[in-house]
Amino acid sequence: MHGDMAMLLLADSRLPAGGHAHSGGAEEAVRVGAITGPEDLARFLRGRLATAGVVTAALAAAACELGADPAQERWRRLDAEADARISSPAQRDASRTQGRLLVRTTRRIWPSEALDSLAAAVPDGAHHPVALGAAAAAAGCEPRQAALAAAYTSVTAPATAAVRLLGLDPVLVHRLLADLAPALNDAAHEACVIQADDWSSLPAHAAPALDLLAEQHLRTEVRLFVS
Amino acid sequence: MSANHDDHHQAPDGHGRALRLGIGGPVGSGKTALVAALCRSLGPSMRLGVVTNDIYTTEDADFLRRAGVIDADRILAVQTGCCPHTAIRDDIAANLDAVETLEERFGPLDLVIVESGGDNLTATFSRGLADRQIFVLDVSGGDKVPRKGGPGVTAADLLVVNKTDLAPMVGADLTVMSRDAAKVRDGKPVLFTSIREDKGAHSVAEWVVGIVDAWHHQHAHTV
Ligand SMILES: Nc1nc2c(ncn2[C@@H]2O[C@H](COP(=O)(O)OP(=O)(O)OP(=O)(O)O)[C@@H](O)[C@H]2O)c(=O)[nH]1
Ligand SMILES: [Mg+2]
Numbered sequence: 001m002h003g004d005m006a007m008l009l010l011a012d013s014r015l016p017a018g019g020h021a022h023s024g025g026a027e028e029a030v031r032v033g034a035i036t037g038p039e040d041l042a043r044f045l046r047g048r049l050a051t052a053g054v055v056t057a058a059l060a061a062a063a064c065e066l067g068a069d070p071a072q073e074r075w076r077r078l079d080a081e082a083d084a085r086i087s088s089p090a091q092r093d094a095s096r097t098q099g100r101l102l103v104r105t106t107r108r109i110w111p112s113e114a115l116d117s118l119a120a121a122v123p124d125g126a127h128h129p130v131a132l133g134a135a136a137a138a139a140g141c142e143p144r145q146a147a148l149a150a151a152y153t154s155v156t157a158p159a160t161a162a163v164r165l166l167g168l169d170p171v172l173v174h175r176l177l178a179d180l181a182p183a184l185n186d187a188a189h190e191a192c193v194i195q196a197d198d199w200s201s202l203p204a205h206a207a208p209a210l211d212l213l214a215e216q217h218l219r220t221e222v223r224l225f226v227s
Numbered sequence: 228m229s230a231n232h233d234d235h236h237q238a239p240d241g242h243g244r245a246l247r248l249g250i251g252g253p254v255g256s257g258k259t260a261l262v263a264a265l266c267r268s269l270g271p272s273m274r275l276g277v278v279t280n281d282i283y284t285t286e287d288a289d290f291l292r293r294a295g296v297i298d299a300d301r302i303l304a305v306q307t308g309c310c311p312h313t314a315i316r317d318d319i320a321a322n323l324d325a326v327e328t329l330e331e332r333f334g335p336l337d338l339v340i341v342e343s344g345g346d347n348l349t350a351t352f353s354r355g356l357a358d359r360q361i362f363v364l365d366v367s368g369g370d371k372v373p374r375k376g377g378p379g380v381t382a383a384d385l386l387v388v389n390k391t392d393l394a395p396m397v398g399a400d401l402t403v404m405s406r407d408a409a410k411v412r413d414g415k416p417v418l419f420t421s422i423r424e425d426k427g428a429h430s431v432a433e434w435v436v437g438i439v440d441a442w443h444h445q446h447a448h449t450v
Pocket of ligand 1: 252253254255256257258259260261287343344345346389390391392393420421422423424
């Protein structure tokens, strides 16, 4: 099918779905001094990929699978699984906002039963990875491609934000991203191992530091990014 | 188009919805002052909504709420992640979401104004977001700005040159600005304002009434 092309479109930061306004915790990490340069950023990205990245990828893969044979009740259940895996209210909000914008955009690009039924099932905005997986299904991707796109965007968003906020050398930051290739593959692999109907066994890695950053970020007065 | 028509993911065609007016222009030129002025002048006769795009915090939205020119709930603020022009041109999803949220909550509306974050002379609104747009300059940037052109100055449906009260102090020649603007704008209108002195920006408000009326005529039959 056309899954490869669709995966590239979904992972592209130019996809007009509001992603540019989210830093994935990087803005607050910069503000509190946890990211000051390329070395810190590399560690931050690695940690994010191993935790939030894997969870996101697994949810996206599950959603992509569900998208092949969608049902509103099942979307609500998967969305609840996502909800249970995001402990910070600020991150839950940011995730739903991004999910809503992604559905809005991808429904016009790939009109489909998968996205229509998700929008009807969770009208205020499904969680971002669920929306991403549904869009991936609508676009003809397989679960593994959905997982890769999800894991990829979980690190590119904070990397781009750090370039803007700290004036880091963009080429160097892209090199950091390139170095993450094996870890990205592993994350997508881990995301697809657990499949089938038992969503309760989807990965649920916690990242308390990211949760705290997200909560502090909401309370910070001067913010450029939504999250 | 889609299975359920009553959700808020509508396509951006003009039927049965308010006119969307973008207000853009460089930092500090008076965009928020103009939004406030339009709310003052048009509020009594039109159903309005306002979306602001702040660079930091929610300064503009807060200013408008404090000014009391429009019901505070009818103002929504969008954050733009370091890139004000991206949010009005390349990736308009968050702005569209805000506009449609206002229409859903308070609709039907006659006019939704979207103020962009202050940016440079190349920042213009996507047609997917704004049906019409105003570009606001001020005289304190110097009288050479209209000559420099750029998509905002040349292509906006209305060019507003604000803070004319400051012209003598900064040595800006309004005749030069007017002549240069006319040259690059191909007959499209230019208005000079001092919102400090005319709190309702009446000349601009009159132009907006004209485009809103025209919009209603064009789209009324399907409402
Ligand atoms: N002298 C004078 N000052 C004005 C006029 N209009 C606005 N101002 C002042 O100019 C400053 C900036 O006005 P704003 O309306 O906040 O400008 P803005 O374009 O919204 O600014 P950003 O959103 O930050 O880009 C404020 O201090 C206004 O009071 C005017 O006609 N004359
Ligand atoms: Mg303003």
